[in-house]
Amino acid sequence: MCIATGTAVTAAAATNAGLAISAASTVASIGLAFMSAQQQAAQAQQQVDLQNRQRREQASLSNQAAMTAYNGKIRAQQASHLSFYKQLDNINSGVNKTYIQEQLKFEEAQTKAAFKSQDILRKSIGAQGKILASGATGQSVGLLSLDADRQAGFAQAQTNASVDSAAIQGAITQDVAFDQAQSSANQAFSRTDVTAQAPILDPYGMAGLNIPT
Secondary structure (H helix, E strand, C coil): CHHHHHHHHHHHHHHHHHHHHHHHHHHHHHHHHHHHHHHHHHHHHHHHHHHHHHHHHHHHHHHHHHHHHHHHHHHHHHHHHHHHHHHHHHHHHHHHHHHHHHHHHHHHHHHHHHHHHHHHHHHHHHHHHHHHHCCCCCHHHHHHHHHHHHHHHHHHHHHHHHHHHHHHHHHHHHHHHHHHHHHHHHHHHHCCCCCCCCCCCCCCCCCCCCCCC
16 A cells, blocks of 8 residues: 555656656746747847948938039039129120210210311301402392301201211110120020029938838
8 A cells, every 4th residue: 555655656746747847848948939039029120220220321321412412503503693793794894885985976976066066157157258248239148148058057957967877876886785785694694503402301211211191
């Protein structure tokens, strides 16, 4: 009876030991699985971190390239506008010179006409004096005086016409100069660079990600 009891105890102990070993093995397996999951999660996080860092670095390079290109466009735009304003100054200077030249020509024509008018008046007075000094009488005096006045009036009309012609010619030349200047200014402006558009930067490397709004 005692031997049977010892055998039963031994079997029970063996069973308990087996259960303990199995439990320990199960715990170890769970622990290994947990560690493996942690390692996988850590590796996955490292991969995500690496991708995020690479994306940010790529975005930074793209941002720098975009800003470099934008700054280049700004400098080109400023240079083209500066060139335009210089050309505009030259165009305006040329028009002003034309206006001044034509004004001087007109004033010169007026001065010549004034001297011519004085000469016409002097000759007319001299002619009248000669008629009176000739001793002519009656109708002859009137005809001679009328002819002298007619010649003086014709000469004065020619003088006035020369002044009017100078004024018209000057106005035409100024109009042509203005039209040419306006055309040149429009052509110069058409060659200026358009306003550069500021680039849209991606400071966090989020471009291309499917992020819901």
